[in-house]
Amino acid sequence: MRPKNPCEIMYGLLKGKKGIIFGAVDERSLAWHIALACAEEGASFVLTNTEAACKIGNITQLANEKGWVVLPCDATNVSEINNLYLRAMDILGGTIDFVLHSVAQSVNLRRHREYDNLSYEYFLKTIDISALSLHKILQTALKLDALSEGASVVTLSYIASERYVEGYGDMGDAKAMLESIVRQMGATYGRVKKVRINAISQSFVHTSASAQWDKGGQFKKYTDALSPLGNASVDDCANLCVALFSDLMKGVTMQTIYNDGGLNTSLLTQNLMELLIDIV
Numbered sequence: 219m220r221p222k223n224p225c226e227i228m229y230g231l232l233k234g235k236k237g238i239i240f241g242a243v244d245e246r247s248l249a250w251h252i253a254l255a256c257a258e259e260g261a262s263f264v265l266t267n268t269e270a271a272c273k274i275g276n277i278t279q280l281a282n283e284k285g286w287v288v289l290p291c292d293a294t295n296v297s298e299i300n301n302l303y304l305r306a307m308d309i310l311g312g313t314i315d316f317v318l319h320s321v322a323q324s325v326n327l328r329r330h331r332e333y334d335n336l337s338y339e340y341f342l343k344t345i346d347i348s349a350l351s352l353h354k355i356l357q358t359a360l361k362l363d364a365l366s367e368g369a370s371v372v373t374l375s376y377i378a379s380e381r382y383v384e385g386y387g388d389m390g391d392a393k394a395m396l397e398s399i400v401r402q403m404g405a406t407y408g409r410v411k412k413v414r415i416n417a418i419s420q421s422f423v424h425t426s427a428s429a430q431w432d433k434g435g436q437f438k439k440y441t442d443a444l445s446p447l448g449n450a451s452v453d454d455c456a457n458l459c460v461a462l463f464s465d466l467m468k469g470v471t472m473q474t475i476y477n478d479g480g481l482n483t484s485l486l487t488q489n490l491m492e493l494l495i496d497i498v
């Protein structure tokens with residue numbers, strides 16, 4: 219558990235580091251919890267999301283309460299990303315030491331379109347928002363030379379990139395592509411500036427995006443029982459992210475790191491057996 223006072227510096231792991239955090243829309247967003255943890259560890263950063271999300275969510279109000287800057291940017295739009303870097307470097311006073319990509323959306327999922335009845339227009343949007351945006355963020359930074367030597371970039375993925383998960387639809391394809399971009403860009407950026415790029419494959423947690431997909435909470439209960447350590451929490455995710463942003467993990471890049479309580483290598487557990495006995 220992280221301490222109650224989010225401004226309390228714990229270990230100073232990110233002291234002096236400057237970052238950009240994509241994808242906090244409200245207090246449930248993984249990106250919001252990661253922002254709180256980064257602040258605790260001494261980082262300064264700007265938050266960013268689409269103009270629409272800034273209006274719909276309460277992120278601007280939450281950020282204002284902390285004195286943090288929110289800069290609108292559509293992560294699929296290269297010219298907006300370009301402006302974001304320029305403004306962020308100006309506000310933070312130098313090149314960027316860490317970037318969190320916590321961006322995803324599938325209109326197909328939102329409109330309950332089955333995998334064999336996708337709108338291809340929406341499918342391309344899913345890929346653009348949930349995977350290509352990472353490439354755009356990295357390629358733009360490379361052209362601007364906006365990332366510091368040894369910077370760290372983290373994106374959030376899900377086990378559906380490699381296993382079938384009922385109802386995850388075209389987002390599974392997007393996550394597979396996202397993890398591939400992590401490896402491809404990780405190789406390029408490692409050579410150029412020793413920048414590390416990694417994905418965290420996170421346990422299922424309820425956020426405004428995911429909760430509507432698991433309305434009864436059964437899926438969360440199932441994965442909790444299947445994971446020997448139980449579902450990894452948002453705080454676990456934030457802590458791992460801080461570690462990856464810090465100088466403690468300078469030799470780790472191009473990885474998909476499972477923060478899932480062991481789910482990805484688990485087939486049957488005692489807890490799941492007990493759950494099944496209750497049901498069957």
Ligand SMILES: NC(=O)c1ccc[n+]([C@@H]2O[C@H](COP(=O)([O-])OP(=O)(O)OC[C@H]3O[C@@H](n4cnc5c(N)ncnc54)[C@H](O)[C@@H]3O)[C@@H](O)[C@H]2O)c1
Pocket residue numbers: 240241242243244246247248249267268271291292293294319320321322323347374375376419420421422423424425426427428
């Ligand atoms: N919640 C989970 O169980 C879970 C598990 C594993 C991975 N993830 C991943 O974590 C990330 C964050 O998801 P979350 O659950 O916190 O939900 P969330 O809805 O809080 O975050 C998704 C964010 O993407 C933003 N976004 C959408 N289109 C955008 C665009 N064009 N430009 C910029 N931002 C855009 C949204 O505004 C939102 O802030 C996603 O990549 C998600 O797939 C979530």
